Amino acid sequence: MKIKNAQFGEMEFNEDQIIKFDGGLAGFEEHKRFLLVQLDLILFHWLVSIDEPELVFPLVPISTLIENYPTEINTNPFGIVTFNSDPTKITVNLRAPLYINTEKNIGYQRILDKYKTNYPLFVKTDEI
Secondary structure, eight states: OEEEETTTEEEEOOGGGOEEOTTOBTTBTTOOEEEEEEOTTOSOEEEEESSSTTOEEEEEEGGGTOTTOOOOTTOEEEEEEEOOSSGGGOEEEEEEEEEEETTTTEEEEOOOTTSOSSEESSOOOOOO
16 A cells, blocks of 8 residues: 655555554544554654655654653554644643553553643753
């Protein structure tokens, strides 16, 4: 199977690589089949819709940001990233994480009210 988008060009994949979100994603409930793309050892992952390949969500593994973030059995929590030209304004949505089980290729989204929707991914440090 193949899909093509502007960001990654043509991508070839097998049926067993498709991650199914039975409930869709908040605001995108009709999109239920995605590819999880990671390029080499880059921090970001990309969730690409199979049915609308130009719909791409940048993700970051929340475990790289926060210790003791709520986990669920056999899944990895990911936060959707909002990019900005100013790196100090790039944020991660920790309130609505995507939990992905890469063994069974299933995912779902949870709402965790105690977390922020705009957690800063990078912080500005004073120059030395």
